[in-house]
Amino acid sequence: MISVVILGAGNVATHLFKAFNKTDEVSVIQWYNRNLDTIKPFKNLVEITNDLNALKEADVYILAVSDDVIGELSSKLPFENRLVVHTSGGVGVYELDKKHKRGVLYPLQTFSKNAEIDFANVPICIETIDKKSYPLLKQLARSLGSPTKRVNSDQRRVLHAAAVFVNNFTNQLYRIGHEITESEGAEFDLLKPLILETAKKVQDMSPYMAQTGPAKRNDKKTIKKHVKLLKKQEHKDIYNLLTDSIKQTHGRKKL
Numbered sequence: 001m002i003s004v005v006i007l008g009a010g011n012v013a014t015h016l017f018k019a020f021n022k023t024d025e026v027s028v029i030q031w032y033n034r035n036l037d038t039i040k041p042f043k044n045l046v047e048i049t050n051d052l053n054a055l056k057e058a059d060v061y062i063l064a065v066s067d068d069v070i071g072e073l074s075s076k077l078p079f080e081n082r083l084v085v086h087t088s089g090g091v092g093v094y095e096l097d098k099k100h101k102r103g104v105l106y107p108l109q110t111f112s113k114n115a116e117i118d119f120a121n122v123p124i125c126i127e128t129i130d131k132k133s134y135p136l137l138k139q140l141a142r143s144l145g146s147p148t149k150r151v152n153s154d155q156r157r158v159l160h161a162a163a164v165f166v167n168n169f170t171n172q173l174y175r176i177g178h179e180i181t182e183s184e185g186a187e188f189d190l191l192k193p194l195i196l197e198t199a200k201k202v203q204d205m206s207p208y209m210a211q212t213g214p215a216k217r218n219d220k221k222t223i224k225k226h227v228k229l230l231k232k233q234e235h236k237d238i239y240n241l242l243t244d245s246i247k248q249t250h251g252r253k254k255l
């Protein structure tokens with residue numbers, strides 16, 4: 001049985017707690033958050049604390065807190081030479097205080113507290129400084145049913161930047177699609193099968209091969225009509241930027 005202390009109570013920490021709580025291989029022995037109110041609803045399931053000095057001895061401490069506070073929080077932990085990991089895509093393993101054995105468990109997925117998540121669909125990228133810690137983190141990730149991959153800090157940073165493109169930026173484009181359809185009373189819901197098909201296609205095809213549309217075809221008249229109908233300058237700018245990017249990729253001249 002692997003004993004775990006979770007620190008933080010946001011999107012990732014909450015999903016990790018719920019998922020570990022269902023396994024027989026892992027015991028979450030304590031849950032820390034600076035604001036105790038957030039974890040009070042779980043106090044019948046796990047010991048909760050907002051006092052770093054009250055942290056129990058565990059095999060792994062998982063810091064699922066905001067990126068900017070990972071280093072500082074790891075320094076404040078009142079012990080050393082235990083395995084401390086963070087869950088961030090964008091923070092190096094060496095940003096954890098060197099008094100600890102250090103590692104990373106980066107779940108490459110989007111987590112929102114109130115959206116269900118199946119850890120079978122969450123690849124977990126693992127990094128450790130000492131070789132001995134790696135099998136433990138792998139076992140921890142596997143207990144969730146997650147696929148695992150050894151990834152170093154440079155690879156993780158690139159994966160994280162790519163995740164921003166394929167998830168956050170794509171979602172912002174959905175948001176713009178939502179805004180412009182609503183402005184004319186058209187139904188955003190009609191676009192949902194297209195959204196699904198776009199994501200499905202790149203499971204079997206390269207994004208290069210999957211591209212279609214006016215920019216790839218270089219349908220100049222259609223492109224001009226679209227730019228004209230967009231009301232916000234911000235939307236026109238994004239349309240032009242992405243159109244130019246597609247043209248460059250597919251060997252067309254810029255607008």
Ligand SMILES: NC(=O)c1ccc[n+]([C@@H]2O[C@H](COP(=O)([O-])OP(=O)(O)OC[C@H]3O[C@@H](n4cnc5c(N)ncnc54)[C@H](OP(=O)(O)O)[C@@H]3O)[C@@H](O)[C@H]2O)c1
Pocket residue numbers: 008009010011012013033034035038063064065066067069073087088089090106107108109110111112
């Ligand atoms: N969300 C995702 O989709 C996702 C995916 C993969 C990896 N990650 C990584 O997972 C980590 C957590 O992300 P999240 O989305 O779960 O964040 P979140 O929902 O914003 O939660 C952040 C947590 O950090 C705590 N915190 C903030 N400042 C603190 C401080 N100064 N001292 C102690 N605790 C502090 C917050 O405590 P309070 O509750 O008291 O405010 C909260 O529990 C990040 O490193 C992120 O990069 C996130």
